[in-house]
Amino acid sequence: MPLKIGTIMLYVSDVARSKEFYTRVLNAKVLPDFASEGFALLQLPDSPPLALFAVSGGLPPGVSATPGGFELDLEVEDLEATYKDWEEKKVELITEIFGQGGVRLFYGKDPDGHLLAVYHQDRA
Incomplete structure (x- = not known):
């Protein structure tokens, strides 16, 4: 199934x-x-x-969770505009925009420390 x-x-x-x-x-x-x-x-x-x-x-018996122990990857059309928007919204940005293996991305965090990877895939 x-x-x-x-x-x-x-x-x-x-x-x-x-x-x-x-x-x-x-x-x-x-x-x-x-x-x-x-x-x-x-x-x-x-x-x-x-x-x-x-x-x-x-949580169910025997299960534990820690806030911030997760990465959420977000694909966007306009990476620069999103970065600027997040700066203006005072999101904790932990990197500048950089390239890595066919994508350009940056990292930020939510209030609990969950990693937010925001990227744009270069499509040839």
């Missing part, structure tokens, strides 16, 4: 803070039917939903 990614889950320390970040920086839309103090479901165009789950909300 074929499988596909249905939702990307990020474990965060503060759902409200992360929700504000992703709606402000990525223009994600909150799906209000799936929102609570400890959980938010966000939607980006043409992407699986991004779920924010409070680490303090309780």
Whole structure:
């Protein structure tokens, strides 16, 4: 049976803070039917939903999670404009734009320290 990614889950320390970040920086839309103090479901165009789950909300027995232990890769059409926009929005940028193996990219972080790789693939 074929499988596909249905939702990307990020474990965060503060759902409200992360929700504000992703709606402000990525223009994600909150799906209000799936929102609570400890959980938010966000939607980006043409992407699986991004779920924010409070680490303090309780994980299954024997499971642990640390905020910031995840990388989210975001493909954009205009890398320079996105970099400038993120600078203006005071996103923590940890690199300048650089080239690597057919892509140009930069790295930033969300409020919990999740790594955000923003890239544009050079298509010949």
